[in-house]
Amino acid sequence: MTLESESHPVTSKPLKPRTIRPIAASSIYGIAFTEDILLAIDPRNGYLFQVDPFTNNTTIINAHHWDDFIGATGLAIADDTLWFTTRENVYFCSVSREENTLSLNYPPQLFTRLSYPVNGVAVHEGAVYVTCQKSGDIYIFNRDNGKEITRLYAPGIGTQNITIKDEHLWLSDTLEQTIYCLDRATGKVIFSVLTPFEFPTGLAFHRCQQTGKDTLYVAYTFPEPYIRDNPNAEPNYELQYRDRTFIHPLYFRFYPEKNYALSNGYLLEMSYVEELEPLDPVQLKDVEWRIGLPADTDRQKVRTVEAIGLPFTEEVHGEGQRIAVFKFDQLTHNERYIFGWRAIIEVWSIKYRINPRECENLPELPPEYGERYLVDNDDLAMDTEIIRKAAEEAIGRETNFLRKMYSIRNYVYDRLSYGIKPHIDSPDIALKRGVGSCGEYLGVLLALSRLNGIACRTVGRYKCPGHPLMHNIPLAPDYNHVWMEFYLPGFGWLPMESNPDDVIEGGPYPTRFFMGLAWYHAEMAKDVPFERLFSEGVQVNKEQVSIGDLAINHVQFTILDELDPNDD
Structure with missing residues (x-):
């Protein structure tokens, strides 16, 4: 009796490329x-x-x-x-x-x-x-x-x-x-x-x-x-x-007509679920609990979405951002629910390739973009002296659009170090302190960019733990995450990470996530807050009731498969 056959992995050569692990290797270079x-x-x-x-x-x-x-x-x-x-x-x-x-x-x-x-x-x-x-x-x-x-x-x-x-x-x-x-x-x-x-x-x-x-x-x-x-x-x-x-x-595929390339993609199952467990007595009537759904973008495709715990209706806001709406006749501290969604999504690494020379004679920014993305509409402290002075120092005499954005990024990296706090401070306080979370990096980047005429917005919301070889194992992120998109007239919205490229004290800084995102980013909050609560048709603010005091969120990813962008 033999243990080998034509289909045995030792005797047959697989057609699909595989991970190679040289035995006894401690490091592999060339x-x-x-x-x-x-x-x-x-x-x-x-x-x-x-x-x-x-x-x-x-x-x-x-x-x-x-x-x-x-x-x-x-x-x-x-x-x-x-x-x-x-x-x-x-x-x-x-x-x-x-x-x-x-x-x-x-x-x-x-x-x-x-x-x-x-x-x-x-x-x-x-x-x-x-x-x-x-x-x-x-x-x-x-x-x-x-x-x-x-x-x-x-x-x-x-x-x-x-x-x-x-x-x-x-x-x-x-x-x-x-x-x-x-x-x-x-x-x-x-x-x-x-x-x-x-x-x-x-x-x-x-x-x-x-x-x-x-x-x-x-x-x-x-x-x-x-x-x-x-x-x-x-x-x-x-x-x-x-x-x-x-x-x-x-695996990679270059799209020259779109100025970007995709590389190794992954099929993810992602779930976002709220467990209702109020910390304090509360009573809300005619409640709509709105939670953002994954978006379809150049690097992310939604295959399916389904409800967990309770049914939801779906609305579309802004530039196609989908929102799950859960409705309750009333919510009190004596009630317990779990509700949320599960989605199957394709995610890819993306890297845009645009040169500063291509940004010399750009068209004008659409007026409606200026009204939404050049103003202080998110506690950005754009009228404070420290932020206005920083906006001038960040670009110096630079006039090229792309180089201005790059200079602003490097300026913020020079002056902030990464650290996590219980709450997010406004950009002026973060800049004075010199330490910030991803949200505080983002706030400073938004403020300095908008003061220099660069339309930009917050995007996010979570990153899958970066273990692409761990398939079919539940993975839970430690934190939520936000990053930035800036609008390049004539090209569109381009991604830029808030802080992960700030890895070398004083630079030079990598540009891997300047006009690029890794596969593990899950995009689900464009132009709208990720999660909002309404009672009797009016949005409930944090001073009244905080979502964090009402419920515990459960976020989970499972990597199902690796994808090749050439497989149409």
Whole structure:
């Protein structure tokens, strides 16, 4: 009797790309494919892995020379020659193949040495491409004599790896959480996409021999927090960190006519439910409890919505924002209900690509937008001296629309640090204090933008916990979240995160979420408050009855599947 068959995962090659987990790897940086063999660098241990991408079967092919690869980050293979980078050096050595096993012919030869540490390497025909974070350049060398041909500007601010496919350069950036597609001749960024995980450290294309389809694989390396059961400690549960590294397919689709690209999407089940449990005596008559529903946007599609606990009617407000309306004859402190909604939604990472030069001669802002999105209609303290002065300082002499918005963002990041408080203060107080939550970052951004003639609005409301490999497991967010959209005349509304890009004290700041959103954002409050309470036709304000004092909300996400934007 045998345990293997044609359908057994060990003996058959799956047609669908899968997550690759090299055995014993503590970190993965440079990766490269040669047919169905994956090569991967572990710079921490100096291992050069040969990995079967279908089974994770892993071999160390530099078993006797691992110390030569400690600190290596870049990897490429071309014409039976292996290229790698370590410290300031670029090396190469020949590769031998016996059946499905590769071996290196030692010793490696020095190709070139730079003044700064180098990161990634790629080889195409007679040219060798090398990335360097310190200088911010892509160096191009003559493969035959090692002489520098030219340099290209490297976008982003993190450690970058590089690969080449046809006429395009592809760069991964650790801090930007981004893959850039560049024209190989000019270095111009054609488009960029966000990765589903943070800290992408390497990338390579693989062509499936069965389908002929190319898949871009991206390596990730980061520390993961976890709860460790330590029998020698009291209490025995303690917070620890462990290395997390793997290689995952990146799905993407560029829409040049719409100026954006989508990448790895996820099918989510999301539920929002209120549990009525008043803290104080209350009696309300003829009650309408309104809760925002997920919206249809460029990066989010609603498949289904259904009621939980009690039925609701649906209204549409503003630019298509759907609202669930729950009706009660009366609400008192003696009653108990649960009510809300469950939705199945598709969510994608999105990154818009618009250059400042395209924003030189913009059309006028529609008058109705000025009346709604250039005024202080949300306690923005736009008439205070500190906010007016900040609005002037933020843009200086800048006149370009997009650069003004970028300057305002950086100004706010320079002056605020992230912190959570029980309540949200107005922008003038937050700016004086120098610490703010996402809502306070947003308030300052809105105030400074509107004073500079940039129409903008609040959007949100929740983020799915960012664990895209945890399918069919209930996930609960710790907090709600809000971010911003600004209106670019002639283009439309563009997203911008309130605070997550403020990760480096004093900058430079990533631009991953400037005109971009990650897959885990759930959009459900555009142009209207997310949740409102009405009694006898009049909105109930917080001083009368607070929704937070009336009910406990329960928010839950479940990741059902991963989606490819090319699957129509």
